[in-house]
Structures are given as C-alpha cells and as structure tokens.
Amino acid sequence: MEPGAPSGALAAPDRFFKYWLIAPAIFLLLLIGLFPLVYSLIVSFQRLTMLEADTSFAGLANYAQLFRDHRLWESLLHTAVITVIALPLELILGLAMAQLFLERMPGRQFFVSLLVLPTIISPIVAGAMWRLMLDNRYGPINQIIGWFAGKPVTLLWTVNPDLVYPAIIFCEIWQWTPFMFLILLAALSNVDRSLTEAAEIDGAGYWRTLVRIVLPQIWPVMAVAILIRGLDLVRIFDIIWALTGGGPGTITETISIYTYIQGFQQFETSYTAAIAFLVIAILTIIVVWAIRRMGLAK
Amino acid sequence: MSAATPVFRRPGVRLSLRYLAALLLTVIFLFPIYWLFIISLKTPEEIFAFPPVWYPKNLQFANYRVLFRDGDAVTVWNSLVLAGASTILAMIIGTLAAYSLVRFKTGGENLAVWIISQRMMPPVAIVFPIFLLYVFFGWVDSYHGLILLYTAFNLPYVIWMMRGYIEDIPLELEESALVDGCGRWAVLWKVVFPMARTGLFATAVFTFVFAWNEFLFALVLTRTEVITYTVQVTHYFGGQSNFWAKIAAMSVLGTIPVFVAVATMQRYLVRGISMGAVKG
Numbered sequence: 001m002e003p004g005a006p007s008g009a010l011a012a013p014d015r016f017f018k019y020w021l022i023a024p025a026i027f028l029l030l031l032i033g034l035f036p037l038v039y040s041l042i043v044s045f046q047r048l049t050m051l052e053a054d055t056s057f058a059g060l061a062n063y064a065q066l067f068r069d070h071r072l073w074e075s076l077l078h079t080a081v082i083t084v085i086a087l088p089l090e091l092i093l094g095l096a097m098a099q100l101f102l103e104r105m106p107g108r109q110f111f112v113s114l115l116v117l118p119t120i121i122s123p124i125v126a127g128a129m130w131r132l133m134l135d136n137r138y139g140p141i142n143q144i145i146g147w148f149a150g151k152p153v154t155l156l157w158t159v160n161p162d163l164v165y166p167a168i169i170f171c172e173i174w175q176w177t178p179f180m181f182l183i184l185l186a187a188l189s190n191v192d193r194s195l196t197e198a199a200e201i202d203g204a205g206y207w208r209t210l211v212r213i214v215l216p217q218i219w220p221v222m223a224v225a226i227l228i229r230g231l232d233l234v235r236i237f238d239i240i241w242a243l244t245g246g247g248p249g250t251i252t253e254t255i256s257i258y259t260y261i262q263g264f265q266q267f268e269t270s271y272t273a274a275i276a277f278l279v280i281a282i283l284t285i286i287v288v289w290a291i292r293r294m295g296l297a298k
Numbered sequence: 299m300s301a302a303t304p305v306f307r308r309p310g311v312r313l314s315l316r317y318l319a320a321l322l323l324t325v326i327f328l329f330p331i332y333w334l335f336i337i338s339l340k341t342p343e344e345i346f347a348f349p350p351v352w353y354p355k356n357l358q359f360a361n362y363r364v365l366f367r368d369g370d371a372v373t374v375w376n377s378l379v380l381a382g383a384s385t386i387l388a389m390i391i392g393t394l395a396a397y398s399l400v401r402f403k404t405g406g407e408n409l410a411v412w413i414i415s416q417r418m419m420p421p422v423a424i425v426f427p428i429f430l431l432y433v434f435f436g437w438v439d440s441y442h443g444l445i446l447l448y449t450a451f452n453l454p455y456v457i458w459m460m461r462g463y464i465e466d467i468p469l470e471l472e473e474s475a476l477v478d479g480c481g482r483w484a485v486l487w488k489v490v491f492p493m494a495r496t497g498l499f500a501t502a503v504f505t506f507v508f509a510w511n512e513f514l515f516a517l518v519l520t521r522t523e524v525i526t527y528t529v530q531v532t533h534y535f536g537g538q539s540n541f542w543a544k545i546a547a548m549s550v551l552g553t554i555p556v557f558v559a560v561a562t563m564q565r566y567l568v569r570g571i572s573m574g575a576v577k578g
Binding site: 014017018019021022024025026028029031032033035036039040043097100101103105111113114115116117118119120121122123124125126128129130131132133137138139140143174178179182183186187190220221224225228231234235237238241242245255256259260263264269272273275276277279280283284287288291292 | 431446
C-alpha cells in the first residue's frame, strides 16, 4: 500500500496504526471516565468509612439514605438556584456587551483584551479577590455603597444569610460574563449583514431584527456557550469554597461542596461513593443528550 | 434604543456614548484585579486602613519577600511542574488520538462523543475514587499522581481542539508525502505537526492555564510536598484573621503567568475557550 517501510518498533501494520495512536488516550480516559464510575458503584454497596474498612455488603442502604438526606437535596437546590440565576444573567449581559462592541470603534481590540482578563484568572483567586473586595470594613464595595447611601455601610457579604447568594452570584457573573461576551462577539461578527440590513429596510425595529434575524443565526454558538457554562455552574466549587466555604452553616453548599465534605471531612466513604455515582450518572445523561442534541460531535 | 432622541443618533454623540460605556465596563471589570494588585503592594497599615486606601502611597514588595523567605513561593514552582508536565503529556497523547479520529474515523461518532463527555464530568465525583486509588498506590502528594490526573482530565479538551486544527490540514499534502515514500509516522512528523503548529501551541497554552488554575484535584491530592499555589492561597483564609497581604501577593504570583500566556494567544482566545465552537 505504501512504498516506505517504517523500521523497528514503528513498523506497525497499517490497519493497527490508528489504534496505536489512540490507545494511550483511551487508557487514560478510562482512568477518569470508567474507573470512578465502576469503583463508586462497588464501594457504594459496602459499609466503608475512612476510619473503618468494613467491606461487607450493605445492599441499597446507602442509596436509601440518599433519599432521606435533606442536606443532599438542599445542596442540589442551591446548585440549581445559582445556575438558574447566574446563567441567564451572564448570557444577557454578555450579549449586551457584545452588541456594544460589535460596531467598529478605535481601540476596540484593546478594550476586548482587557475585558477578557477576569475569565482567565483561577476561580479560586477570583473568589479570594472578592472576599477582599467584599470585606465589611476594609473592602471597597461597602465603601462605594456607602457613598451612594450617604452613610457608612457595613454589610457582611460572606456571612449574612441574606447576602451570601448575591455575593456568590455577583462574583460568578463578574468572572464569566466576559466568557459569554467574547464568544457572542465572535458569533455576532459572523452574522450576515445583508440580512439585518434588509430587515431594517423593511421597517423591522431593533428588537425585532435581533430576535428574528440575529439570534437564530448565532444560536448554534450560543447553545455551545450555554452548555459549557451551564455544566460549569452545575459543578461549581472553587468560587464558593473561597468566598463562603459553603457557609454560613450549610446555606451555600452546592452538590460539589457537599460531596467533598461527606468524603473528606465526614469520611463517609461508601455513602460518598453513592453520591458520586448519582452525580456522575445524572451528568452523563445530561451531557450525552446535550452533545447529541446540539450536534457538537459533528 | 427606540426611546433615543435624535441627538443620540448623531454619529459623534453615539461614538462618545459607546466609549463612555466601554470605559465604564472596563473599570468595573478590572477594578477587582487592580485591588488585588495594590493590596499585594500595600503595607499592613494601608491594608487595614479605614476608610480604604485607594492607591498605595509608596509601593513596597515586602509581601512578596515574605512569600519567598518562608518558602511559600515554592507552591508556584509546584504548579509550574504539574501544569507543564501534564500539558506536554496531554498534547502528545491527545494530538495522536485526534489524528486517529480525524483521518481514520476511529470508533466513529460514539467514541468522539464519549471522549468529549469526559470533559464535562464533575471533578468532585472523579477525584473521590481516584483519591482512594492513590491512597492504595501511595501516590497521594506526589508529582506523578497529579500529573497523571491532570493529563487525563485535559485530554478531551486537547483531542477536541486538535481535531479541529487537523481537519483544517489539506489531505493532499499527506497523500503526496505518502507517495513520496514517507511512512505513517514520518507523515505525522513532517507534515501534520508542522502544519498544525499554531493550533498545537494555542491548545497547549490553554491546557496549561486550565491545569495551572485547577484547585479541587490539588486540594484533595496534595498534603505538604506538591501543594499548588491555588491551594496555598486558601491556606491563608482563617476566620477573622485572614492574611490579606499573603492572599493578595500569592494570587498575583499565580495570575501574572496566566496573563502573559493568554496575551500571546490573543488571536486564538475565542476558539480556545469555546472548545472550537467558534473558529477564529
């Protein structure tokens, strides 16, 4: 088939070549893709804790406990609340910013480069940064609010149960709106100008043109951005860990934080495995469905 | 927009307004980063001044000197080793796999979907069984344990991105190289890698940044020896007495390399963070 004869160890027959190329990747992906699933499943049927190696068969006890565990369901609720509020806000703000920068203006690239910086910072640093910003006494946020309020303000952003969610969501939006902005700006730049101009000549207003002409065209890209951010939000850990650590109490525990606490602070090995299995199973279904639905695998 | 008076429609006024909005947005988004930087340069008196000091009177680097003197700065080195080694490994393994997927359609669409779906798994559910495995092997708090995990976790991203870049290479080039007597590996080495080098470089930078910024795996799998800078930052949290100067200085040390890396990659930023959904 081919004239050149590869020498030595490289002389793999052609039909196996493609498998040699991909074998190391598959092996490593099984380590994070299959092993955790299988191992969690096995351990979840035992009575292991970090302190006691009791591998006796527990039946479905750990799974039955899932349904009685209020803290687990609350953590799922917290995760959902953060996702449902932050994701649309990031999308709308990102879209508005992209619209602002869509038309040419001198120095546009410079602004865009600066605005992207929050997105590439480590989320743990972003959380730490906002902890300093939101400090009740020495942080600038309360100071600025005080200017507008006309009197000193000492809001406890990371401690007061009424304020922790706004703080987390604000930090989240600060970090990831630029992500939406950058992707949507690129998508908007590729929209066919002749279509929007034709719509305007026909008398369609700004909003009508946006909803009927522009959004359908950028939808494929927008869908991917929503998918990436949506899954990030469902898995959110770092920002909350740095800002509140899940507190006060358990008020801001998300599913990721709760799983971590069960496994590494409560040492409930088998029960954590059951949670991990549940989480992996739920996400696998969502992810495969979403990827196929959006034609991402094309 | 519809409520705009004719004055707003004048091009000059419109442009000025857009500049004003752009400037305001930039200030809002960059102020926290500015604040982090200046805290790291402030004296303790300035950090804990009320009302806050908006810019330090005289810049000083004592906060950084403390990090180097106490050896805390070694965590930045650990991050570099882990992110660097895992990036190189993931790039090699991932690019070969991507080539196999593109040119030979290995495993069909199902394999491609499975690979990308691994990227979206919750890290906390992965790291728990991995932790138990590493305890068994004695790999906790070791470079190789974390390098292996980072490599595996970043592979789907590398494969996904490189798949796009390899698809852009014209097939005729590879065919003519085969006709000229090159072996399969020689084609890879002499045609595919050189043609995809900008894509390789851009993907490597983003892979590096992901590993560099990672927190949860490092939190679980390090103890004392290979602590990364992200974990070190959280060590300074503690009830009422946060070590503000150290938090800020360590964060800045960890953030500057990322800014530099991404600044070199401006052109590929969109494609990089959108996982190839937008080709720039």
